[in-house]
Amino acid sequence: MHSDQSYTGSLQTFRHGVHPESYKERSSASPIERMPFVEEYTMHLNQHLGAPSKPIVREGQRVRRGELIAEAGGFVSVALHAPVDGTVVAIDLFSHPNGQMQPAIKIRIDPYSTQRMEVPLPEIPVEQMDYQAFINGVQQAGIVGMGGAAFPAHVKFAIPEGKVCRYLMLNGCECEPFLTCDHRIMVEYADALIDGTRILQHFVQAEKIFIGIEANKPDAIAILREAAGSSGLPIEVAPLQVKYPQGAEKMMITAILGEEVPSGKLPLDVGTMVSNVGTIVAVADYFRRSKPLIERVLTVTGTAVQRAANLLVPIGTPMRQVVEYCGGITVPSPRILLGGPMMGMVQKNLDVPVVKGTSGILILTDKEVQSFDTYSCIRCGRCLDACPLFLNPAKMGLLAKNGLWDELEENNVLDCFECASCSFVCPSGIPLVQSFRVGKSMIREKKARENK
Amino acid sequence: MPESSRTIISTAPFLHDQATTPRIMWEVVLSMMPLLLAGFYFFGLSAVLVTAVCVLACMGTEWLFQGGAKLRDGSALITGMLLAFTLPPGFPLWMAFVGGVVAIGMGKAIWGGLGQNIFNPALVGRAFLQAAFPGAITTWELPDGQYLTGRGGNFSLPFLKADVVDAISGATPLAKMKFSHELTNWSDLLVGNTSGCIGETSTALILLAGLYLAYRGLINWRIPIGIFIAVATLSALVYGSAPDRYPPPHFMLMAGGLMLGAVYMATDLVTSPLTSNGIWIYSCGIGALVVLIRLWGGLPEGVMYAILLMNAATPLINRYTRRRVYGHS
Numbered sequence: 001m002h003s004d005q006s007y008t009g010s011l012q013t014f015r016h017g018v019h020p021e022s023y024k025e026r027s028s029a030s031p032i033e034r035m036p037f038v039e040e041y042t043m044h045l046n047q048h049l050g051a052p053s054k055p056i057v058r059e060g061q062r063v064r065r066g067e068l069i070a071e072a073g074g075f076v077s078v079a080l081h082a083p084v085d086g087t088v089v090a091i092d093l094f095s096h097p098n099g100q101m102q103p104a105i106k107i108r109i110d111p112y113s114t115q116r117m118e119v120p121l122p123e124i125p126v127e128q129m130d131y132q133a134f135i136n137g138v139q140q141a142g143i144v145g146m147g148g149a150a151f152p153a154h155v156k157f158a159i160p161e162g163k164v165c166r167y168l169m170l171n172g173c174e175c176e177p178f179l180t181c182d183h184r185i186m187v188e189y190a191d192a193l194i195d196g197t198r199i200l201q202h203f204v205q206a207e208k209i210f211i212g213i214e215a216n217k218p219d220a221i222a223i224l225r226e227a228a229g230s231s232g233l234p235i236e237v238a239p240l241q242v243k244y245p246q247g248a249e250k251m252m253i254t255a256i257l258g259e260e261v262p263s264g265k266l267p268l269d270v271g272t273m274v275s276n277v278g279t280i281v282a283v284a285d286y287f288r289r290s291k292p293l294i295e296r297v298l299t300v301t302g303t304a305v306q307r308a309a310n311l312l313v314p315i316g317t318p319m320r321q322v323v324e325y326c327g328g329i330t331v332p333s334p335r336i337l338l339g340g341p342m343m344g345m346v347q348k349n350l351d352v353p354v355v356k357g358t359s360g361i362l363i364l365t366d367k368e369v370q371s372f373d374t375y376s377c378i379r380c381g382r383c384l385d386a387c388p389l390f391l392n393p394a395k396m397g398l399l400a401k402n403g404l405w406d407e408l409e410e411n412n413v414l415d416c417f418e419c420a421s422c423s424f425v426c427p428s429g430i431p432l433v434q435s436f437r438v439g440k441s442m443i444r445e446k447k448a449r450e451n452k
Numbered sequence: 453m454p455e456s457s458r459t460i461i462s463t464a465p466f467l468h469d470q471a472t473t474p475r476i477m478w479e480v481v482l483s484m485m486p487l488l489l490a491g492f493y494f495f496g497l498s499a500v501l502v503t504a505v506c507v508l509a510c511m512g513t514e515w516l517f518q519g520g521a522k523l524r525d526g527s528a529l530i531t532g533m534l535l536a537f538t539l540p541p542g543f544p545l546w547m548a549f550v551g552g553v554v555a556i557g558m559g560k561a562i563w564g565g566l567g568q569n570i571f572n573p574a575l576v577g578r579a580f581l582q583a584a585f586p587g588a589i590t591t592w593e594l595p596d597g598q599y600l601t602g603r604g605g606n607f608s609l610p611f612l613k614a615d616v617v618d619a620i621s622g623a624t625p626l627a628k629m630k631f632s633h634e635l636t637n638w639s640d641l642l643v644g645n646t647s648g649c650i651g652e653t654s655t656a657l658i659l660l661a662g663l664y665l666a667y668r669g670l671i672n673w674r675i676p677i678g679i680f681i682a683v684a685t686l687s688a689l690v691y692g693s694a695p696d697r698y699p700p701p702h703f704m705l706m707a708g709g710l711m712l713g714a715v716y717m718a719t720d721l722v723t724s725p726l727t728s729n730g731i732w733i734y735s736c737g738i739g740a741l742v743v744l745i746r747l748w749g750g751l752p753e754g755v756m757y758a759i760l761l762m763n764a765a766t767p768l769i770n771r772y773t774r775r776r777v778y779g780h781s
């Protein structure tokens with residue numbers, strides 16, 4: 001079980017995991033800057049997991065900053081709002097960061113607008129709402145998990161029949177190298193974070209609230225401890241050992257509670273609700289300042305960008321302009337990654353907009369994104385010692401390589417959450433997690449076919 | 453480079469740990485250099501000659517079966533050196549060559565290459581030589597400080613046995629123990645100033661190399677420790693029951709190939725179990741078998757067979773020491 005530990009003493013953590021270099025120093029001390037407005041914004045209808053949003057505006061229509069432009073397309077879906085005062089100039093297919101052409105609403109900014117947001121507060125204060133109205137509010141605010149997966153937040157906040165939420169956990173681990181946006185959010189938006197926590201706590205009534213933070217962010221730990229102390233809420237700031245993937249939901253739960261989330265189950269099955277710190281700030285923004293999710297904090301960093309920064313960027317801003325704001329790229333053939341280097345995705349070019357799930361834009365040199373030789377598995381066991389789920393990546397890698405999908409499934413590949421720790425340590429450079437991604441989709445495909 | 457494909461990374465992770473397989477292998481080779489030097493110091497040029505021939509045979513065979521690219525992982529070089537370290541310094545060079553070919557060919561290539569083999573390749577080569585040339589492989593010589601002359605047996609030719617018989621032989625500490633109950637001085641065992649195989653005599657140097665490898669995470673420290681514990685406990689029990697008939701534990705630990713086997717042979721990554729529990733079973737098993745064979749078997753030395761037997765048991769151990777996966781009961 002957890003205990004009240006100071007972060008100088010022994011730190012809570014999970015077993016196994018890896019220690020990649022953090023590379024956070026470049027941006028961890030840079031205060032969040034507001035990115036200036038640009039001419040055009042591309043609002044993808046599909047920037048969360050689940051059904052895409054449904055547009056409710058026409059081409060040529062004028063929209064106000066914060067105005068609803070697309071409504072949720074189902075329960076697992078969220079609303080979308082205009083990030084600026086302007087005019088809808090197109091509803092068409094545009095490049096999405098996921099590499100595909102996808103429907104989006106393009107808005108040209110009104111150059112004469114002050115961009116003041118004048119959306120009235122909800123009629124009834126959030127404390128007087130019932131649970132359902134709160135959940136609806138979160139969905140209407142367009143809030144998704146800001147940690148990167150962009151899963152609609154209201155779905156996570158809803159507690160299914162028969163489940164209880166004993167613990168509320170705020171995830172401020174930020175274990176991915178390079179990224180510092182959550183760190184800055186905790187330091188600079190501590191009050192909003194506590195306020196958002198108060199709102200969520202009002203509904204979930206958890207016995208205890210934990211804020212899990214890796215111990216390499218002592219300023220965030222100190223500030224939140226102080227803010228939590230005067231909040232009157234049952235908050236415990238839990239400094240966690242610096243280790244990847246400490247920020248994975250299951251790993252944080254195990255670190256703090258000493259309990260495992262059973263295979264195939266959700267955190268709520270062990271009485272826990274986990275939410276990223278940025279998501280909680282978005283909750284406060286909406287219910288206290290009636291500002292829907294129209295901008296987010298992201299980290300622009302890497303060795304091939306002029307200046308590393310943490311920026312508050314309107315959703316829909318072209319990434320090229322975000323990078324240019326940071327002084328541009330300094331090498332001829334950069335490698336661009338979205339998200340962190342352990343779980344992020346390669347981006348071919350910068351002609352895509354920022355979406356709600358964009359936690360970082362990483363510009364690295366060709367050399368840094370190492371290419372290396374692959375050798376035979378020498379059965380060194382390093383991958384086994386790295387896997388936080390105690391899987392056997394060496395064996396799974398062999399099975400995946402030979403297309404033995406059934407045996408791969410028996411070896412619990414579906415539990416693998418693709419943290420990439422195994423590939424990170426493999427001295428033979430075997431593309432382990434890469435082959436598990438393929439294996440998982442093959443197994444899922446097969447299951448889908450069988451269920452028909 | 454047809455065999456080792458260069459990965460162009462297009463999916464995460466984009467960071468990688470420092471250790472690579474060639475680096476691991478070369479570091480192991482580096483750690484063996486002091487042992488080779490000690491071999492030279494005690495047994496002269498012969499030690500170097502036998503080692504060179506074994507390495508040549510192993511690398512040549514690897515090249516033949518797998519192509520040149522595979523040589524870069526350094527594993528054939530290690531096999532060659534380890535095989536040589538388990539041979540007497542006066543061993544005929546042509547036999548050493550055959551041993552090298554067999555080590556790679558039967559120890560590794562027929563299984564499908566590095567990572568697929570069940571038995572430690574160097575020991576496969578050693579076992580073959582022991583079966584094929586039982587005379588030559590038990591012909592020992594004392595350290596004599598003659599650095600530049602090759603030993604008599606080295607240059608014998610196939611099918612002409614005369615030279616081998618000519619060699620001045622000096623029984624190993626284990627043989628002296630077994631056949632005439634004569635205990636070798638512990639300081640000689642520590643330094644390595646005894647007759648024996650090229651790389652096995654210096655307990656102190658091997659231990660130092662082992663400490664280095666364990667510190668660098670290149671061997672699993674549980675393997676030598678498990679072996680030491682098993683050998684020490686069992687032989688202490690036996691010695692305690694009849695001190696006049698059996699050797700004391702420190703002798704069991706320092707004599708013969710135990711140190712070399714525990715640090716370099718049993719720790720072979722490919723042929724030892726993957727999980728910690730499995731490794732304890734494996735290493736204690738080796739220790740127990742060594743004591744059994746040495747004290748009650750027909751041979752003075754049992755390290756090679758003990759390791760090979762536990763190599764054979766490794767797939768089974770792996771099966772029964774599966775770890776509990778996170779979130780499963």
Ligand code: SF4
Pocket residue numbers: 376377378379380381382383384393394397425426427428429430
């Ligand atoms: S880390 Fe790589 S080489 Fe080592 S056991 Fe795992 S897959 Fe094999």
Ligand code: SF4
Pocket residue numbers: 386387388389390391393415416417418419420421422423432433436
């Ligand atoms: S097997 Fe999956 S969960 Fe385990 S280390 Fe590899 S990617 Fe992570």
